[in-house]
Amino acid sequence: MTRNLVPDELWDRIAPPLPARPARRHRHPGRLPVPDRVALAGIIYVLRKGVAWRDVPSTVVGCSGVTAWRRLRDWTESGVWPRLHAALLGELRRADLLDMDDCAVDGSHIRALKRGDHVGPLPVDRARPGSKHHLIVDRHGTPLAITLTGGNRHDVTQLLPLLDAIPSIRGMRGRPRRKPRRLYADRGYDFDKYRRLLWERGIKPLIARRGEAHGSGLGKVRWVVERTFAWLHQFKRLRIRYERRADIHQGLLQLACSIICLRRLRAAF
Structure with missing residues (x-):
């Protein structure tokens, strides 16, 4: 077993x-x-x-x-899970299985059955206590970084922290990669302030605008982040937050991201 x-x-x-x-x-x-x-x-x-x-x-x-x-x-x-995740991302880059030129970002609500850190009223669930997963992935849906906040935090507030949470990904000669070239996001990130901040970091923002009709074509790249959330929620412990301590739940999230990275490596064996 x-x-x-x-x-x-x-x-x-x-x-x-x-x-x-x-x-x-x-x-x-x-x-x-x-x-x-x-x-x-x-x-x-x-x-x-x-x-x-x-x-x-x-x-x-x-x-x-x-x-x-x-x-x-x-x-x-002891910080085991971030080191494991960074090592697997380096292996993916070495195997040419990581495409960080185009990345996508999104958030997902989960219910929290116990009080604790990073718990807040869910705006989509009658203000019940909950948390929120914020995720950034590469073009193939490989999780690069994930953070945990209260359920009432806006998606855009975690845009820059997610970029800062991406580790230095080695695996090839030259400087390690730490940021994408283009970032795709839905209308929840439609703020000109954050577009300017992304341009200042050398990242081209491709964010859908509120009030415009669908069909911009951004979904052809952005859908992979939704699929990665589906992969994460295959781990039943992550569908509902039971842990009172936020760092314990964050550790489980990073372990799940590492297992997803390993699956991509094993498929390439």
């Missing part, structure tokens, strides 16, 4: 950035710690199935849900 949840391709990439575990005591060492790969299997089990941490079947996964959550907390605080 562990190898099914954590294939060798994923484990070989996630093992290097994991923090080293403290040395065991010589006297009274206690129980052996759960292997990292088994704990990762528990995390991915919750990410895919959407079950509560207490309902993780230890006889199937190999560890309890509490152990998996604690390891997720430690790895999130």
Whole structure:
């Protein structure tokens, strides 16, 4: 079951950035710690199935849900997930599977069942508490960066933070890539102020304008971000926010983005 949840391709990439575990005591060492790969299997089990941490079947996964959550907390605080995502993006660029010339950006609302950071009234769900995922992808739908805010935050407020969240993507000779050449967005980003800010960064804004008829042709490129949201929501834990801590939910988002990147690499093998 562990190898099914954590294939060798994923484990070989996630093992290097994991923090080293403290040395065991010589006297009274206690129980052996759960292997990292088994704990990762528990995390991915919750990410895919959407079950509560207490309902993780230890006889199937190999560890309890509490152990998996604690390891997720430690790895999130150590910054494991951003490093894993950046490494996979570098591999995609090295394999010529990353096209950052044309990128698309969008947001998606989710309901939050518990209070916590980055929770606000959803304007599309009768002001129920919720959060919002903000995502930027390349031309093929590969997730480049994702952020989490309250459900009442406007999409355009996360436009520049999303661009800043794109890591330095290596994989080829020369300078690493950190920004697209053209950025596609829907009418929610139709503000001249942000068009000017994008031009100042050397990015050409291709944003639909409010009040104009549909058929501008931008959807031929922009649709990939909607498909990536569909990929993310295949991970049932991301459809509804159960985590009270925003950094834990952000860690699960980045892990899901890494798995999507790995799928693109495996398809190219």
